[in-house]
Amino acid sequence: MAKMTKEEVIEVAHLARLAITDEEAVHFADQLEAITNAMELLNELDTENVEPTTHVLPLVNVMREDKSIEGLPRELVMKNVKEHEGGQVRVPTILD
Amino acid sequence: MKLADKTANELQELLHSKELTIADLTEATFKRIKELDPKVDAFLALNEEQATKQAAEMDQTDTGERGPLFGLPIGVKDNIVTEGLETTASSLILKGFNPIYNATVVDKLRDAGMVIVGKLNMDEFAMGSSNENSYYKNTKNPWNLETVPGGSSGGSAAAVAAGEVPFTLGSDTGGSIRQPAAFCGVVGMKPTYGRVSRFGLIAYASSFDQIGPITRTVKDNALLLNAIAGHDEKDSTSANVEVPDFTAALTGDIQGLRIGVPKEYFAEGVSEASKQAVKDALKVLEEKGATWEEISLPHSKYALSTYYILASSEASSNLSRFDGIRYGYRTEKAGSLLEFYMNTRSEGFGDEVKRRIMLGTYALSSGYYDAYYKKAQKVRTLIKQDFDKAFENFDVIIGPTTPTPAFKIGEIIDDPLTMYANDILTIPVNLAGVPAISVPCGFDNGLPLGLQIIGNYFDEETVYRVADAFEQATGFHKETPQTWEGAAQ
Numbered sequence: 001m002a003k004m005t006k007e008e009v010i011e012v013a014h015l016a017r018l019a020i021t022d023e024e025a026v027h028f029a030d031q032l033e034a035i036t037n038a039m040e041l042l043n044e045l046d047t048e049n050v051e052p053t054t055h056v057l058p059l060v061n062v063m064r065e066d067k068s069i070e071g072l073p074r075e076l077v078m079k080n081v082k083e084h085e086g087g088q089v090r091v092p093t094i095l096d
Numbered sequence: 097m098k099l100a101d102k103t104a105n106e107l108q109e110l111l112h113s114k115e116l117t118i119a120d121l122t123e124a125t126f127k128r129i130k131e132l133d134p135k136v137d138a139f140l141a142l143n144e145e146q147a148t149k150q151a152a153e154m155d156q157t158d159t160g161e162r163g164p165l166f167g168l169p170i171g172v173k174d175n176i177v178t179e180g181l182e183t184t185a186s187s188l189i190l191k192g193f194n195p196i197y198n199a200t201v202v203d204k205l206r207d208a209g210m211v212i213v214g215k216l217n218m219d220e221f222a223m224g225s226s227n228e229n230s231y232y233k234n235t236k237n238p239w240n241l242e243t244v245p246g247g248s249s250g251g252s253a254a255a256v257a258a259g260e261v262p263f264t265l266g267s268d269t270g271g272s273i274r275q276p277a278a279f280c281g282v283v284g285m286k287p288t289y290g291r292v293s294r295f296g297l298i299a300y301a302s303s304f305d306q307i308g309p310i311t312r313t314v315k316d317n318a319l320l321l322n323a324i325a326g327h328d329e330k331d332s333t334s335a336n337v338e339v340p341d342f343t344a345a346l347t348g349d350i351q352g353l354r355i356g357v358p359k360e361y362f363a364e365g366v367s368e369a370s371k372q373a374v375k376d377a378l379k380v381l382e383e384k385g386a387t388w389e390e391i392s393l394p395h396s397k398y399a400l401s402t403y404y405i406l407a408s409s410e411a412s413s414n415l416s417r418f419d420g421i422r423y424g425y426r427t428e429k430a431g432s433l434l435e436f437y438m439n440t441r442s443e444g445f446g447d448e449v450k451r452r453i454m455l456g457t458y459a460l461s462s463g464y465y466d467a468y469y470k471k472a473q474k475v476r477t478l479i480k481q482d483f484d485k486a487f488e489n490f491d492v493i494i495g496p497t498t499p500t501p502a503f504k505i506g507e508i509i510d511d512p513l514t515m516y517a518n519d520i521l522t523i524p525v526n527l528a529g530v531p532a533i534s535v536p537c538g539f540d541n542g543l544p545l546g547l548q549i550i551g552n553y554f555d556e557e558t559v560y561r562v563a564d565a566f567e568q569a570t571g572f573h574k575e576t577p578q579t580w581e582g583a584a585q
Contacts, residue, residue: 009454016412016457017419018450019438031512032455038513039401042471045478052473053480055303055333056529057290062332076196080423089422094433 004033099124100259100583101576104164104316107262111167112159118167122151122211125169129213129260131583135241137233138255140174141182142214151211164319166209170263173252174215175222175298176307178202181212185298186230187220189418189425189444199296200331201265201307201324208323213261216251220446221415222272222300224248225518228509229448236505237280238577239543243502246276246518252310253280258579263311263320267297269304270403271497271522274534277310278497278546281536281575283317283563284310288554289529290335292321293328299414301407302333304526313573314535314564318342321556337554345557346564351385353562354490360396361495361521369540370496377537377547378494380569381562391490393482398475399524400516404452405459405472406527411449412456418444451512476527483528487552492562496521497534497546521548531556535563536572544572 009025009032020028074087083090099107099121110116126144133139147169154167172178175185177195179202184190198206205212219229227235227250235250237243238258245254249266253276256264266273268286277284285308292307299305309320322343327336357378362371378388420426420440427443430436445453459468486493498518508514525532530553537547547566551559567573 008458012454012458012461013450014438015461016453017416017434017437017441018445018453019435019442020450028451028454031451032458034513035404035451035455035516036458036468039405039468039472041401042398042405042475045395045398045475047471047474047478050474050477052470053476054473056480056527057333057335059333064329072196079196080193082426091421092430092436094430094436 004029004036100128100580102262103313104168104262104319107168108164118151118154118211119148121167122147122169122213125213125261128583132258132260132579135236135579136238136254136258136260137235138216138251138258138260139171140184140186140215140217140232140251143181143212147211147213154209154211163208165323168210168263169213169261170205170210170265171214171216171252171255171261172202172212172265173249173267174218175267176201176265177296177298178212178215181215183215184232185221186218186232187445187449188231189441191425193424197296200293200328202296204324210263210323216249216255216264218251219248220449221298221411222248222267222269223411223448223452225271225275225515226505226509227251228505229446231446234505237502237543238579239281240502241579242504243543244279244505246279246502248272249284249310250276253277253282253284256280256282256310256312257577259576262316263309265307265324266310267305267307268526269301269407270526271519273308273310274497274522274532274546274548275519277534279502279544281544281572281577282310282312283314283533283535283573284308285317285321285533285556285559286525286531287321287325287556288335288531290333291325291531291554291556293326293331293334295328295330301410302414303410304407314560314567315343315346317533318346318560335554340557342556342560345561347561348565348568350381350562350565353381353386353492355381355386355388356391356486356490356493357388358393358396358493358495359390360393365517365520366496366499367540369501370499370545373538373545374494374496374547377566380566384565384569388494391486391493393486393524395475395478395482396524399479399527400520402472402475402479403523403527404455404516405468406476408452408456409459409469410456412453412460415449415453420444448512479524480528483530491558493550495548497548498522501540501543501545525550529553531559533559533563535567536575537566537570538572
């Protein structure tokens with residue numbers, strides 16, 4: 001049985017760009033440990049000679065014709081941007 | 097005139113005979129939503145002004161130029177983008193998000209002349225089985241307001257069950273159309289993966305997600321799938337296959353139909369009432385000329401683990417786009433770029449979304465990739481092969497949609513594994529990518545039960561034919577919940 005530690009959860013949260021408190025990390029560690037333990041059921045199966053499925057349909061790369069098409073107007077694209085200036089997205093100052 | 101229990105055909109007859117106008121129907125729909133939704137809490141944003149205007153214009157169209165869905169109201173799950181109508185996927189991180197284009201399915205609804213009345217509540221980013229993961233509110237099950245409507249398309253199923261709207265769209269990644277349809281006693285179809293364009297569906301797990309219709313009757317469901325199905329060059333995973341008229345499959349004739357009944361779908365954890373309802377349903381189908389045999393889908397018990405590894409991995413990648421820069425929620429507390437991202441995401445996402453992002457990040461991280469992600473992809477192959485093999489000898493596979501009827505709000509929300517187990521009978525279908533429908537098949541203590549009918553790839557026609565034959569023979573779809581009584585029609 002894999003043990004999920006608080007430190008591991010903090011590391012995973014960091015990789016996923018999620019800020020979590022120590023208290024939350026302990027809570028998530030318990031839950032994620034229970035979930036990953038349940039997932040170890042898969043180890044019962046011998047999958048040595050089984051091909052992985054990434055997609056259920058026999059898909060191939062789809063290419064469109066190499067010709068330019070008009071994109072969305074910039075004004076429209078900026079509609080959900082909190083602050084923008086001169087067609088650029090404005091973000092908080094984060095460099096000293 | 098009672099409108100709330102009318103089918104598409106019946107509504108069209110009223111519209112064609114001028115007994116009813118599209119404007120009247122739209123007005124009545126909003127009236128009913130306003131009366132019932134304070135109890136049911138199915139809707140998020142309403143589209144009243146635009147819908148009312150559209151309806152009045154549509155009344156001018158000659159009846160001879162109208163299709164079968166023209167002028168009829170529909171609600172859309174809130175993870176499907178609608179131009180100019182707030183779309184949040186029930187997450188704080190998308191609060192106030194105003195899409196600048198329509199999902200392909202929304203354009204198709206418009207082409208069919210449908211009137212979009214509003215957006216429907218769901219579990220945040222479609223992650224959940226009870227609608228309790230919505231940032232905004234808990235949708236209630238119209239059959240018993242203390243119980244959940246299921247999820248993640250809980251708002252879509254509850255709105256139809258309450259008679260607020262005759263049609264809705266949901267999305268199904270691990271059971272999110274079929275499970276709430278079963279809990280709310282309505283008809284919910286998850287089409288074959290690739291049958292319906294995902295363009296404009298806010299992605300959760302892209303190799304599973306599929307949009308589908310929720311309705312009161314099988315015929316209405318087939319009509320709505322007719323409208324939304326088809327290849328779309330904007331979704332490179334949509335299948336370039338012919339779309340038949342699904343309503344033409346509703347012949348009522350299932351003579352000689354071969355049904356496989358997987359013994360794994362009657363295992364421990366599945367309630368006696370659910371099992372009995374399916375056995376009774378099989379008798380009904382036998383009387384209509386079908387035969388059934390017990391079969392085995394031997395890898396069923398591995399489906400839940402496989403799904404949560406793969407879907408969480410895909411989610412961890414898909415949800416990395418929510419960074420607070422170009423749209424959506426943005427933190428006030430940021431001393432560095434890293435803090436900006438981390439605080440935005442921590443404040444904007446709910447706990448279940450965080451759990452799945454972390455689980456997926458863990459499964460994809462170096463050192464664990466082979467043990468979890470790659471292993472699960474291989475088991476997915478075995479699960480798919482179970483179905484391929486079964487469909488060599490059978491036309492459909494039938495079992496319960498869920499192990500139990502709807503549970504109480506708050507009952508299992510703190511126990512993720514028990515919550516995940518709700519989808520144990522629907523998840524294998526998504527892993528394989530085949531189509532499946534849930535239709536009402538009985539009650540347990542006043543709560544609806546669902547019959548799941550699974551078909552072969554792109555054979556929604558057979559699924560619909562069987563579902564319709566069952567519906568015609570039983571009439572469970574005519575039962576309505578108590579929330580209906582005395583409400584505006």
